[in-house]
Amino acid sequence: xxxxxxxxxxxxxxxxxxxxxxxxxxxxxxxxxxxxxxxxxxxxxxxxxxxxxxxxxxxxxxxxxxxxxxxxxxxxxxxxxxxxxxxxxxxxxxxxxxxxxxxxxxxxxxxxxxxxxxxxxxxxxxxxxxxxxxxxxxxxxxxxxxxxxxxxxxxxxxxxxxxxxxxxxxxxxxxxxxxxxxxxxxxxxxxxxxxxxxxxxx
Numbered sequence: 001x002x003x004x005x006x007x008x009x010x011x012x013x014x015x016x017x018x019x020x021x022x023x024x025x026x027x028x029x030x031x032x033x034x035x036x037x038x039x040x041x042x043x044x045x046x047x048x049x050x051x052x053x054x055x056x057x058x059x060x061x062x063x064x065x066x067x068x069x070x071x072x073x074x075x076x077x078x079x080x081x082x083x084x085x086x087x088x089x090x091x092x093x094x095x096x097x098x099x100x101x102x103x104x105x106x107x108x109x110x111x112x113x114x115x116x117x118x119x120x121x122x123x124x125x126x127x128x129x130x131x132x133x134x135x136x137x138x139x140x141x142x143x144x145x146x147x148x149x150x151x152x153x154x155x156x157x158x159x160x161x162x163x164x165x166x167x168x169x170x171x172x173x174x175x176x177x178x179x180x181x182x183x184x185x186x187x188x189x190x191x192x193x194x195x196x197x198x199x200x201x202x
């Protein structure tokens with residue numbers, strides 16, 4: 001092999017390595033939100049739907065195979081008055097708030113749970129195996145921990161969240177479950193914020 005060919009081969013290998021690295025970055029961006037590290041909305045829809053469909057099949061009378069859990073809860077969380085944080089402290093601080101909240105959420109859930117940045121300051125969590133009571137306890141745990149967050153650069157800044165919880169019911173679709181959690185979140189917001197509310201059907 002000539003020196004020129006060896007050089008060309010090295011350049012080619014470097015180029016391939018760069019492409020592989022770019023692919024990894026793109027795959028990461030498809031799965032995780034770049035700011036918070038939580039999963040993306042698209043990833044949540046894909047993975048949580050798998051849990052939902054498996055649980056739904058478990059309720060089929062003639063089905064012998066079982067997936068291994070009997071419940072599924074959705075927690076819809078939203079940072080209270082987040083616009084005021086951005087307006088009063090700036091968007092950089094707003095980003096720090098989002099990251100701090102995400103760290104609390106990430107630290108409070110299991111490896112099998114899915115937490116997604118749903119949009120803006122909204123976070124949606126799927127808890128496989130958790131009934132409505134377990135979902136409420138987890139949401140309340142997260143709410144309490146977020147209430148305790150402190151920011152060294154802004155000692156007076158306090159952050160709270162509101163939450164809505166809905167649990168699996170036979171005959172209720174995946175999208176409807178998310179909608180129910182969102183409705184409960186809306187009720188928490190309307191009734192004073194910094195609280196967790198269950199959907200009225202459960």
